[in-house]
Amino acid sequence: DPNKQIPLGGKDVSLCEHPDYKVHIVSRSPLVMYIENFITGEERAHLREITKDTFAHSEVTSSAGAGNALHRVRTSQSTRVDSGDPVVRCIEDRALAFQGFDVSRDHLEPLQLVKYAPGEHYHYHTDWFTDVPRHANAALGGNRISSFFAYITAPGNNTKDEDRITGGGTNFPLLRAPHDPRWCQWIDCDEEWEEGVSFRPVEGNAVYWENLLENGMGDQRVLHAGLPVITGSKIGMNIWTRQGPLDQGIRGSV
């Protein structure tokens, strides 16, 4: 049946082939890992394509403020990705396998894409919720145990000067920066030591971290921000795993 084939760079995506990604530990406590080559070029193109007209100004659920107050903490635009899409399912499979297979798919929130134009940023925050009754109740699967943040669009060296991204790193002010110069391909090595770790946006790569302490409380040390994009534009993707299953209606097809 030719209709079952989804063309994507000439590949049949229903096969779900995982890239040979590489993992490097950034920090053992809190656990933070850097993943090279986690989202393939075909997958990135597909994600951009299926979401291209769906971005809206991001909500920040942790803020109690009114509409315009929100825009100061997060000026980017975001969108949820259709969980029924085969490429999305393949990426979900990868995120679940990464976490040791034992987490089931219903613990995953719908994947979220975040887009930044020049000047846009996301202020310091944690991905775990402080208002547990409101944002992390049982129907919502509890709190977020882990986060992946993957770079989907971040025009690099093979791009015209005017399109190339500058700024737009992901900064973790409370992490200690690793020392080896090999990290400088992904981490801003010019950053002051007191500023913690800033991951530069590198397409296809991702940062993974755990949000909760052993006792289930949120870990303050994974505070982070999306630094302002200066030139070019950036699209990132959040993959959030909850402590328990989300109710069907919430995860369902979006």
Ligand SMILES: O=C(O)CCC(=O)C(=O)O
């Ligand atoms: O844009 C970034 O680098 C980080 C975004 C982020 O932390 C989020 O969307 O929760």
Ligand SMILES: [Fe+2]
């Ligand atoms: Fe975040």
